[in-house]
Amino acid sequence: MPLYEYYCEACDKIFEALRSVSYSEEPAPCSKCGADADRIMPTTFASMSRKEGWRQRVPFHHKPVRAGTPAKTIARVKPKEIAKRKGKAEGAKG
Numbered sequence: 001m002p003l004y005e006y007y008c009e010a011c012d013k014i015f016e017a018l019r020s021v022s023y024s025e026e027p028a029p030c031s032k033c034g035a036d037a038d039r040i041m042p043t044t045f046a047s048m049s050r051k052e053g054w055r056q057r058v059p060f061h062h063k064p065v066r067a068g069t070p071a072k073t074i075a076r077v078k079p080k081e082i083a084k085r086k087g088k089a090e091g092a093k094g
Contacts (some may be wrong), residue, residue, distance in 0.1 A: 006030075008037035 001018045008015070008030035015031045027036035 004028075005040050006037040007040045008033065008035055010035040014040070021030075 001020055002024065003018055004024055005014060005016055006028045007013070011030060011033045013032050013068045015037070015043050017028045017031075019028065029035070042055060045091060062091055
C-alpha cells in the first residue's frame, strides 16, 4: 500500500498514512485530533533502481546511473594514429 501525506487544518499538522489507492482521495482521520484531513502532494520524490543487479539512487534531474559505463568519450583515436604514437614513443626510449 502507498504512503500518502495529509494535512489537518484543525491542528495544523502534516502526517503520513498507509492507505489503499482506492481510498487515497478520501479524507483521513488526523493522528493528533481525529478531524478529517485532506491529502496533499509530497514535497520530495525519490526512486530506487535495480538496474544491472545493483541498487542505485536515480536522480530526478538526470538519466538513470548505469554502473560500468564511461561518463563520456574524451577523444576518438584511429588505429593508425595509435601505431604512430607507439612508434614515436619506442624511438624516444631507445
